[in-house]
Amino acid sequence: MNLDLNRILDAGVEVAQSVKVAAVDLADKGKRQVELLNAQNKLARAQRQLGALVYSLIRSGEENRELVDKYVQAIAAIEAEIDRIKAQPEFTPAAASAEKAERHCPQCGAEVEEDALFCHRCGAQL
Ligand SMILES: [Zn+2]
Numbered sequence: 001m002n003l004d005l006n007r008i009l010d011a012g013v014e015v016a017q018s019v020k021v022a023a024v025d026l027a028d029k030g031k032r033q034v035e036l037l038n039a040q041n042k043l044a045r046a047q048r049q050l051g052a053l054v055y056s057l058i059r060s061g062e063e064n065r066e067l068v069d070k071y072v073q074a075i076a077a078i079e080a081e082i083d084r085i086k087a088q089p090e091f092t093p094a095a096a097s098a099e100k101a102e103r104h105c106p107q108c109g110a111e112v113e114e115d116a117l118f119c120h121r122c123g124a125q126l
Contacts, residue, residue: 036085043078046071 050071057064103112107124116126 039082
């Protein structure tokens with residue numbers, strides 16, 4: 001009788017622990033996803049700024065190697081950060097893309113890229 005009770009209690013503790021682990025794992029995946037998106041946004045911003053800087057320098061016939069180098073270093077650092085986030089073992093691109101909401105054309109219902117301006121099937125503006 002006592003033994004059974006212990007077994008039941010043990011089983012209860014095990015279930016509670018696995019539920020807790022699953023919840024933490026999910027929260028961790030979400031955090032990793034947010035980290036990755038933030039880093040990718042940061043990368044896109046830095047690349048855009050570097051592009052604008054180089055464009056304005058070339059256009060005005062100037063040089064600012066120091067500032068360009070700073071941007072290049074910053075971009076390299078962000079890329080390394082993205083690699084680090086992606087290399088974390090629990091990260092699976094399949095799971096990440098499954099979480100991403102699909103976007104559809106309002107005209108024809110074709111699945112379209114998240115950032116597409118026009119539908120690839122019917123040409124409707126998105
Ligand atoms: Zn369409």
